[in-house]
Amino acid sequence: MKTIDLSSASVRELNQALHGDVQDREWRVSRPDGKHNLAVGINQPLSVDIDGHAGYYCAGMNQQASVTVHGNVGVGVAENMMSGSVRVKGSASQAAGATAHGGLLVIEGDAGARCGISMKGVDIVVGGSIGHMSCFMGQAGRLVVCGDAGDALGDSLYEVRIYVKGSVQSLGSDCIEKEMRAEHLQELQALLNEAGLEHKAADFKRYGSARQLYNFKVDNASAY
């Protein structure tokens, strides 16, 4: 295992060390002290442990790597992730997993507003609660919330399947509660198990798109 201490090394040195021809598969980052853009754009199966709180866009654009933050993260953790996995042991700020196409993002604590905004295929599992406007325009993937969801969940939703165990403060436009069928219980339990969170799929409710905003309705033409 190789360690990079960010009280002496720069963020650029860290990211460059994780790109290109990398010999060591396991990395540890000490003294992150809330710095932004840590472990971004990795494109190989590395394992990175960040020992403390990270700032904005941590593990953004991740491909293949497995990144664990032993603390909280700022805005936009794992934004635009393509594959691999990111685990946050603490809580995340806003826009966690924004626009991410693939991989698994696990947040063991809470996530702030706009969690999973415009998500495009990533799976996000949150151990706690999420803030308002989460999964806005979510296109593909699954969002699992073991706590509560804030206002306007799933506004203008496309095809993300949302599972919430606790209460939902309000649903956004075109987001509705849907029937939990056998295949949903199965995929949810698999996600909870993969995230290592001990919850029963049967305790959750499923939300999805009513698909009423997909197409322009000629009756609304006069509004334009």
Added chain:
Amino acid sequence: MCGIVGLYLKKPALEAQLGKLFEPMLQAMTDRGPDSAGFAIYGDEVADGWVKLTLQASAVDYPWAALMGQLEGRLGCSLDWFQNASAAVLKVHTHEAAARAALAELAADVRIMSAGQSIEILKGMGLPAEISSRFGLAGMQGSHIIGHTRMATESAVTLEGSHPFSTGADLCLVHNGSLSNHFRLRQELKREGISFETDNDTEVAAGYLAWRLQQGDSLAQALDGALQDLDGFFTFAIGTRNGFAVIRDPIACKPAVLAETDDYVAMASEYQALASLPGIENAKVWEPAPATLYVWERESA
């Protein structure tokens, strides 16, 4: 973009270190606001019946001693003062209104940055490191402090446009965000008798709070009104004589992070600004919820 930071000490034993603990917090927010910086520090209280004013002149060689001599003659009461770079802190045994009237007459070019029994507001143009060294922040003592690093978007980069803004006796405001209805609100507040010195949006928010407080609102009521009447983005930190408060608009685009230990409560735009605090690795660290008021205050002044 701007940076805001605040530090409230729970233990009086730490008060000697307030400036030393706060200086790296302010400087850590340089990336968010490199054009101006300022802070409001609370401590060194004057007795009841006295008022403390922070004054700013346009130059460091302003003849403060001459002004203070004239002021003592005009007011006919005892006063105490000291100079700090281009600023001076005046403590005078009279009412705030009397001191303001005398200053307006004797030195119309001197600006009153703050008034109260505890508050001192020091601010100016330049990098946060320049502002903190100009005023000797690291050596300052007090119970609590809030600060701001500015990246101007809504109005000119000037001393007057930098934060904190005074909102009344021992009250001040720092703001990260931008208000979109400040022009109309300024007109309405002018009709209510509130005066403004700049085109700055935050000054309107400060004027709004000052007006609500004059109407008899509590700080919580005034901030509740702000959630209704201010249109735009904001994270506010509000300094009070006994502590400080934090509130974010309902959309909460502008960041904020809070940390609490047995020794202090700290807030910042980004966690980076908290990383230098002692014991932060074991602090409770969280993001304040939208449209929710957080207040920390001592029991009494």
